[in-house]
Amino acid sequence: METLQNVLNTLGGIVWGPFVLIPLLLGTGFYLTIRLGGIQFRTLGRSLRHAFVDKNEAESDGDISNYQALTTALAATVGVGNIVGVATAISVGGPGALFWIWVTGLVGMASKYTEAFLGVRFRVTDSKGEQSGGPQYYLKRGIPGTFGKVLAFSFAIFAVIASFGIGNLTQANAVAANLESTFGLDPWVSGVLMFVLIGSVLLGGIKSIGRITSAFVPMMIVIYVIGGILVLILQIDTIPAALAMIFTDAFTGTAATGGFVGAGIMLAIQFGVARGIFSNESGMGSAAIAASAAKTSHPVRQGLVSMTQTFIDTIIVVTITGLVIVTTGVWDVGREAAGTMTADAFSAALPGEWGGTIVSLSIVFFAFSTILGWSYYGERSLESLVGRKGTIPYRLIFTAVAFIGATVQLELVWSFADLANGLMALPNLIGLLILSGLVVRETNAYLKFDPKLRASTEEVAAYMRAQGSDWK
Template sequence: MVEVLGNINSWVWGPPLLILVMGTGIWLTIRLNLLQVLRLPMALKLIGKAPNEGDGDVSSFGALSTALAATVGTGNIVGVATAIKMGGPGALFWMIVAAFLGMATKYAEGLLAVKYRTLDKNGNYSGGPMYYIEKGLGPRFKPLAIMFAASGILVALFGIGTFPQVNAIVSSTEASFGIPVVVTAVILAVLTGIVTIGGIKSIAQVSTKVVPFMSVLYILAALGVLITFAEEVPSAIALVFTSAFSTTAATGGFVGATIMLAIRSGVARGIFSNESGLGSAPIAAAAAKTKWAAEQGLISMTGTFIDTIIICNLTGLTLLVTGVWNGNNEGALMTQAAFASAFPAFGADLLTICLILFAFTTILGWNYYGERCVEYLIGVKGIKPYRFLFIALVAGGAFIKLDAIWIIADIMNALMAFPNLIALLGLSGVVVSETRVYMEAMGKKKQKE
């Protein structure tokens, strides 16, 4: 089964999708005049100072925290380790390149989510690719919207939302604290049920408290590793760049390192981590209280910056400076070994705590994404059954083999990315015009002040 899934994965993550992901990012970067560079200070300022004017279910920060809850997860710890194991150190370079371009993509997604959002029968906001495909591109594109929503449900239930997160938690808690897998699985399922039954407001409430704490904790811990191995940092950075364009392995011990494999591993793991182009984050962005679509686009864009350019980059460098990337460990155990190299007394346990927080919040975020996709396809009557099924799969996700988990998640990601990226290209003109209107309004506001 793993072999069959691997063949399917190689096909869907072949040149067509890689070109579409990178090409969409390049096209939006050009059309938006390097917005992810020139407007990044403005976007970072908005995280804490967004006016939260207009309609919506949660604050702009709450929407960002929910999106970050879903993105800052095992992809940042396990995914980076998997990418470097499969594609060599060069995969980190391509992950960062994909994230840089993905910031423009994420901006466009957040903007379109707010512009085309709608109210469901329960009075909650719904938005995301399924809505901007149907309402933006037009009704004849509805099959693409249905494809996205169906894929989104599958990713939430069988991909990013459950199995990889649960597997990462139970394997780490068992290795670090000796807690039986069954016990961890039951506790996870109960906690997930308590939070997710309350919907977006409950999820955002938890996310706004947990996400900033866990992100700062992990960043400080990773910086501690890099400071401990400071003399190795320059050579590690050099290795990333040379391996990104090298057709032969820089050293033995990982599964081949051609340029294509480095690109594929880096881009696939990068999308798994920051979800730029995947179309998931705009589902959360649509719930934000804002009267400017572009404003939430800027706030959404910071998610990719924080997730990949800061957190994933730090993870990758810790793996390289400690040398564990070339050992026998895989996934979370590899990153644990890196932290333990710097902090033998508590490094592995510290990473386990970070991993639990990262993975748990990802479960919460993806529960909401899947719920909105269900609402789009069959209406609010499907929300409650979906939530119960999701909780059951969280409980059962601890018993699925790791290789199959990552491959299934990758395949489902691709099935979401295709319709979303097509929509972003088709609606790029709308993104540019909305951006222009917002920037002009902000310019006039500044002049008055």
Template sequence: MGKLDYVKILDQVDSFVWGPPLLLLLVGTGIWLTLRLKLIQLTRLPMALKLIFRAKNDGTGDISSIGALCTALAATVGTGNIVGVATAVGTGGPGAIFWMWMAAFFGMATKYAEGLLAVKYRTIDKNGQVSGGPMYYIERGLGRKYRPLAIMFAASGVLVAFFGIGTFPQVNAIVDTCKLSLGIPVYITAAVVTVLVALVTIGGLKSISRVATKIVPFMAVFYVLSCIYILVTFADKLPDAVNLIITSAFSGTAAAGGFLGASIMLAIRSGVARGVFSNESGLGSAPIAAAAAKTKWPAEQGLISMTGTFIDTIIICTMTGLSLVVTGVWTGEAKGAAMTNDAFLAAIPGFGPVILTVGLVLFAFTTILGWNYYGERCCEYLFGVKSIKAYRVIFIGLVATGAFLKLEAIWLLADIVNGLMALPNLIALLGLTGVIISETNRYMDHVKAQQTKNHSEPA
């Protein structure tokens, strides 16, 4: 009975934190920035995608622009893309996928603003490392009197790293999928993951960035190609699946098979909350990595950061969601990773679960690495560079224990601390909109001047 009460209490807190006010603030901030930036996520997306490969990396920073993007993607492309999408569809029905798209579309403008402000207000710590993120743009942008908000953000960031996205859901997903599809005992997987995390994270940001830049592009392409194979296999079901996603977003989903039905509000809440959990737009986590990029232009890194949400949700989450709907597994009894596992099994008998296991393990492992860095920067802001060693030891200890906790409680805990992190960040984005606009205009004028200069130079 005690366990049930514990989950029930967490569920009530989660419903309060992720109630209409925070969802409205998250999506509302995205809509506000979209309008003020004149649909930047549409008009400048081709330019942003080119910048991933063409950014000059000529400013002060610790890592390249693509290294910063890969570190941010390492943290965002994780179990949210596989388990989280399945949880959203299992709770809110296929309509949740549509609301995930909406949250991601407006979230791209939010992510742009976060990346821009991170570079604009970054600083150097006593170890000579770049430090940046919402705690710095709150304090240095809004002013010292807003420092309590910066402390709230940094404290929530450490909690998310320790008890939210950073450890438990990822480790849980890794051990579950290894046991489910490969039959590896939980304690063996937990031990291997802990040792690997320790080896990489002790080397700090450059070590994490190196690993992320190698693993992230490979794992994203590998997973997307696997999902495309599923969609080709069930190509006849694809038009109906897309139709179901769009219609049930506005009419709710009737009960089907093991699925109990869902209202429109449940579809919206599941889609937006899981979308944010996956792409982290508005949470303020990605700008911590963006701040370390070698760039002179805040807006340039903002554009590169914006592509993170596009890759994470518009591409990868969509692939998972469509795979769950075309195979029909969303109406079954399976939940979370087991549901996605069933989709892969339906399309690729024998090899499907192994492919999913490889994808999930890589996704979750890199998320642990990315969040280790985020939490470390938040800890450094609160307690100074001397706290970094203790932080790393605690983080590694939590990774080791994360495998032995109840799934439902883990997702609820992760959701709650995410919400507490988003609030101060969103207040800062709204308060610093003027700075975001002026920096954007300054960069676009520079780009125009460069283009004019290149056209006028003789060939």
């Protein structure tokens, strides 16, 4: 077992290292940003309005609203990485790592747009009349021949594995650990509670998940962000110096201080990019699965809505975490303290036990929501391999695995799932590059027709007929 653990750690280090996923994910994001004309910058305002204000997609094809699709993807994405992952990046790469997390998020918005567009563009209607899509479909349907089928099959296999590990076992363990440390709740009790809650939600399928996340996710993000803003208000005089340190250290590295051993510019880039990708999942292909279930009249519209997920995750939630850590001065305590660094930062600024309680509850909420989002990702990936007959068994096993994750420490599974999480990104990124021409062509055409995203469902349908499009 120890040998297998070492092998997995080595392979994971290669896949997530500076020569495979990091340049491929970042490079793909830059490439798509250029080809799409900086779509994340020129359409952000319209995209946020369409995601949270517009209600004109209710009669479109799909299983859940575009807002519910967004919150389902946010549920899976806004997780422990937004709290512990950011702290780890800063504890190793210094404050400058936060700058590279921002860069990763900004270019990653183009990747998220592209994969969500393709998810809707190539989605299919399954035997139950529900929409199914994601890399496991658009790689096979969009790229002809055996190569596309191999890419799709590879993504589906690794996505199913990752759903049980990164999306379940490790998250359930984080919930149980924090409930025990904060409230003294026995892990077995936490396991039973999660078994019941997760099972009751999953039995209802994507519509049940969409209803829960649409109410639950905004609440959990708002609570965490308000807590962070309160900290920053109390530390407002340190914010200018903190921002100066973040931008300076991003290009010069950070000298050793306190428990921090020092870091050069490459370490800041490596950990900033790696943790940024781990947090917002842009380019991983996972969010495209949720986007494919959305009620939308055109792939461009849902692509723009899904793109805002990365903005919310990285530019808002991650920024709050990073600034709280840097402004309170706890960032230099050393890598060993990364797991509690965010909680220590909140506690240093807020009175009494409020800081630690907010972070602990946020970790519980973030991790639980991640389990719900990833359950759908894994289910749809398995369905593409074995059909609808695998749905109910998957839900039952997934629910049972959450109980196991809450009560047992499984380092080997963590390493295996981390590797699978990285490997599922590889076929997706290859597909995004191959299909980028189609995305650019259809995006430019649609935005020329409906630049403000104000066209009605009927007007979009007429436009589609005039284009001779058969994307549905």
